Amino acid sequence: MLRVQNITSETHQIHTIILADFELRLVLRFLPRAQIWIFDAEYRGRRVDGFKLSLGVLHITSSNLPFDVAVQDFSGTGIDPFKADDFETGRCHLYVLEPQDMEAIRGAPVPF
Numbered sequence: 001m002l003r004v005q006n007i008t009s010e011t012h013q014i015h016t017i018i019l020a021d022f023e024l025r026l027v028l029r030f031l032p033r034a035q036i037w038i039f040d041a042e043y044r045g046r047r048v049d050g051f052k053l054s055l056g057v058l059h060i061t062s063s064n065l066p067f068d069v070a071v072q073d074f075s076g077t078g079i080d081p082f083k084a085d086d087f088e089t090g091r092c093h094l095y096v097l098e099p100q101d102m103e104a105i106r107g108a109p110v111p112f
Contacts (some may be wrong), residue, residue: 002103007056007087019098020084021112024067025088035082040070053094058105066099066110077104 004015007028017024025042037053043065051059051069055078058068071081075091086092102110 001095001099002080004096007094009084009088011084017040017096019096022066024096026069028094030084032084037081041065041067041069043067052080055092058097061105064111066102066112068097068102068105070095071095 001016002019003018004026005011007015009030010016011030011032013028014017015028017026022044025038030040031034031038039051039053039059040047040049041060046058046065048063053059053069053071055071055073060068069087072093072095073079073091074093078086081087081092083091084109087094097105099110100112
């Protein structure tokens with residue numbers, strides 16, 4: 001599991017994550033009216049769009065990709081990220097689960 005560093009309070013940002021043998025592009029957006037963070041992910045020409053970042057869930061397991069994202073709350077409130085600075089202040093951390101993590105979760109090899 002790899003923590004995504006340098007998430008700011010900017011409402012639109014792009015993070016490139018290098019994993020195993022591939023590159024993952026995460027587009028994070030904060031929607032102030034809805035008070036939610038959402039993400040899009042691009043991997044080897046495949047794209048998944050518009051997933052709300054939530055605590056305690058894997059977000060894109062149905063897409064059968066060799067990665068996923070997870071959010072952890074460090075405030076103890078158990079509330080999904082809802083402020084623009086939730087990641088910047090460290091209240092929440094965003095993690096990318098790597099292929100070996102996904103294999104452990106699924107119990108079978110994951111396609112690259």
